[in-house]
Amino acid sequence: MHMKSFIKTLGIAILGGAVVLGSYKLFIEEEPQQLTYQNTSLQEDIAPVQSVNYTEATTIGGVDFTQAAEKTVHAVVHVKNKTVTRVRPSFFDLSRGRVPYREAIGSGSGVIITEDGYIVTNNHVIENARELEVTLNNNKTYKAELIGTEPNSDIALLKIEADESLPYIVFGDSDQTKIGEWVLAVGNPFNLTSTVTAGIVSAKGRDLDTRDAVAQSFIQTDAAVNPGNSGGALVNTNGELVGINTAIASKTGSYVGYSFAVPSNNARKIINDIMEYGYVQKGMLGIKGGNLNGNIADELGIDESEGIVVAEVVEDSGAANAGLKEGDVITMIDNIKIKKFADLTGYVTSKNPGDKVVATVLSDGTIKDVTIELTKNNTVSIPTIDMDLRNLTKKDLKTYGVKQGVKIVRTIGELARYDMTDYIITKINDNTVSDIDDVQSILRNVDPNETLLIQMMNSNGEIERFRYTVD
Incomplete structure (x- = not known):
């Protein structure tokens, strides 16, 4: 098959500096479960649970969860979102030309990231808020100011004014988080404050919605996460923030096995941009392309079966200036393995325009390292x-x-x-x-x-x- 005609079968689209595989990916993957974002209304029924007798120690395989829980539970807050929504008017309302509204209260979680009161949460927790209220673990309540949001990544930044220095969680390096690593989810499910659950990292670089033109990159975990956990902390056993809990894969609206978190490196980059510029700067490599697999590798005549196939290079982009060309395969970025486009997207979105990354590229049968300067995503x-x-x-x-x-x-x-x-x-x-x-x-x-x-x-x-x- 001719290279150009083969590349066209990928269903390519530019995605803010990474790549996306359109109809091709939809064809080979099963339909995902319904995704439920976890903010919940103030009124929520709670099913009774059986009592549990704890006979084991607080460690599993030598991992102590108590220290990480103690470091983080005081820095995770309860966020209440007061909104006013329009309701269907009755005949009585219509006859008098009135449009009825109803006040609704939603709730979720947030993470204190500085001692002077900056708090990161999910955008969907605070969306359409008329008033925001934050309650700390010590039951002190504050009015919160919305500093900025990035809806595409579902991240928002709040600020509260407190008289004292606040406990906060330090950022970890989510790129170094390993599959199988123990993590804790800290939040307020069903309005139950200060709840900690444990699990492992089940997968990384998970793209939740194959129908979306924007490839996302989430950390998947089996720590129990339920409505109200949105915006809460995913931390490692050192108590470092490695993710912001965002969504659950569920047909019921409650936890059934897996949950997803925005990687901390992505959240930190978004927050820094909001604080410095008031909006999020986005860099791009400047390529179009799709996922490599065994069949495509055979067509290209290469041994690799994981990576990103470059289908087109954007003019005047960093990739173009670095000499990338059609048919090249990107296998690593800064020594991080790139198995699918969500891996690439997740890494690139944690960087700024002007940052340089080193891509390991298979080109014309030769593996080489290429330095690429990210350009501004327009x-x-x-x-x-x-x-x-x-x-x-x-x-x-x-x-x-x-x-x-x-x-x-x-x-x-x-x-x-x-x-x-x-x-x-x-x-x-x-x-x-x-x-x-x-x-x-x-x-x-x-x-x-x-x-x-x-x-x-x-x-x-x-x-x-x-x-x-x-x-």
């Missing part, structure tokens, strides 16, 4: 206006006949029902928009509940305007 999620945006390429400028602007790649949240794909934003509140940095600069000076006037050009070259109220 697609950025802007949750403030419910859009994913991308800077215009030279081709876009020519196609649309514009001199500046940003392209809408996808609408999310409240705008998801509107098809604005490939629209070009040219102005926000009469401010000219040249690139994504302009958009972020404008939005940093926007107050909550402020209404924005957004001017766009559609695919027919027509100017449209719409108003959007910031939450």
Whole structure:
């Protein structure tokens, strides 16, 4: 089979600096179980459990869980999210032109990461919050401020103001976490505060949703995690943070065997970016491609059966500058084995534009180490206006006949029902928009509940305007 025609069968797509395998991956993998995100309402029925007599020691195979639990349980908090939701109006409401609302309270967990009160949690725990409240393990309660979010990775950063220094959990290196390693999940399942469960790391680089264009990379564990554990800590036996508990694979909504956590290296990178820039910087290698397997390896005439096949190299990217080409196979990044694209995605998303990584590449029958400088990913999620945006390429400028602007790649949240794909934003509140940095600069000076006037050009070259109220 000719190389170019073979590569096309991979169903390729660029993914923020890593790679994604589209329809091909869906064909070879079984349908995943339903994923349940674990924040729970304030009212929750709790099934009775049998009493347990503890006759064993607090160690298993010489591993002492008590020290790790003591180090971490005081730094995991209970997060309450007060929201107002619209309910279906009755005939009585309709006749009087009223729209009824109901206050709802959700709850989850959070992890204190600094002594002055910064807390990391899941985005879905605090989503649409009107008011956030944090309760510490000593029952002290504080109002929390939302500092920033990264919805694609389901990470959010909160801040509380306390009079004293707070206990906090130090970050571990999730890249060094090993399959089979003991871990503890610390959180507040079913509003039961300060709960610790133990398990092992079952898998790494797990991509939860094969239908999503964005490959994710989660740590899978069999530590018991239930609704309310979202945003809580996954720690190793040294009490170091190796993940933020996020989802469970379940058909019932409760734990049935496996749970998933955002790796701590990814969470730390997101948090640092939010604190320094107010948004998340994303770097990319600059390749398109897909997973290597035995059949593809035979077609390529190579002995390797695990890695990433490069199908296309993005112009002017770090990969292009490093000399990568179509048909190359990436097997390691910085001495970390790359078995599938989620491994690559997980590692690259923990880095910044400008960082350099060393890729081990099989090229023309020769294995070599190639240094690649990550370039800025031109697609950025802007949750403030419910859009994913991308800077215009030279081709876009020519196609649309514009001199500046940003392209809408996808609408999310409240705008998801509107098809604005490939629209070009040219102005926000009469401010000219040249690139994504302009958009972020404008939005940093926007107050909550402020209404924005957004001017766009559609695919027919027509100017449209719409108003959007910031939450």
